[in-house]
Amino acid sequence: MTTSHTGTADVDPAVVEELARLRNSIDNIDAAVVHMLAERFKATQQVGHLKARHQLPAADPAREARQIARLRALAESAKLDPAFAEKFLNFIIAEVIRHHERIAEDAVHGTTA
Numbered sequence: 001m002t003t004s005h006t007g008t009a010d011v012d013p014a015v016v017e018e019l020a021r022l023r024n025s026i027d028n029i030d031a032a033v034v035h036m037l038a039e040r041f042k043a044t045q046q047v048g049h050l051k052a053r054h055q056l057p058a059a060d061p062a063r064e065a066r067q068i069a070r071l072r073a074l075a076e077s078a079k080l081d082p083a084f085a086e087k088f089l090n091f092i093i094a095e096v097i098r099h100h101e102r103i104a105e106d107a108v109h110g111t112t113a
């Protein structure tokens with residue numbers, strides 16, 4: 001038979017307190033990540049409009065390669081898995097490129113968003 005906790009009713013109160021303290025930190029970090037991502041997307045949106053105005057390609061693989069190398073080095077010194085850091089950055093960049101393509105299409109068709 002397996003046992004599982006659905007709540008914290010039968011758990012040592014000190015453990016409950018420690019869990020709440022750690023989760024509070026996690027919530028603060030998640031909020032910071034969301035705010036930082038929002039700022040990053042504001043900047044990349046501006047890059048997207050600049051590129052569209054000057055008919056520059058949405059993606060810049062050379063810039064991406066430099067960012068990945070830099071982020072992997074930062075991750076290593078921060079004791080974060082560099083492969084995870086690379087995956088995370090690639091995930092964000094893919095979304096940015098999608099936005100840039102959309103901005104460029106809207107510019108061509110004279111639509112604004």
Ligand SMILES: C=C(O[C@@H]1C=C(C(=O)O)C=C[C@H]1O)C(=O)O
Nearest residue numbers: 044047058059060063064093096
């Ligand atoms: C934001 C840019 O556009 C794309 C998105 C990038 C990013 O999100 O960091 C980097 C390179 C480009 O593929 C850029 O060229 O700087």
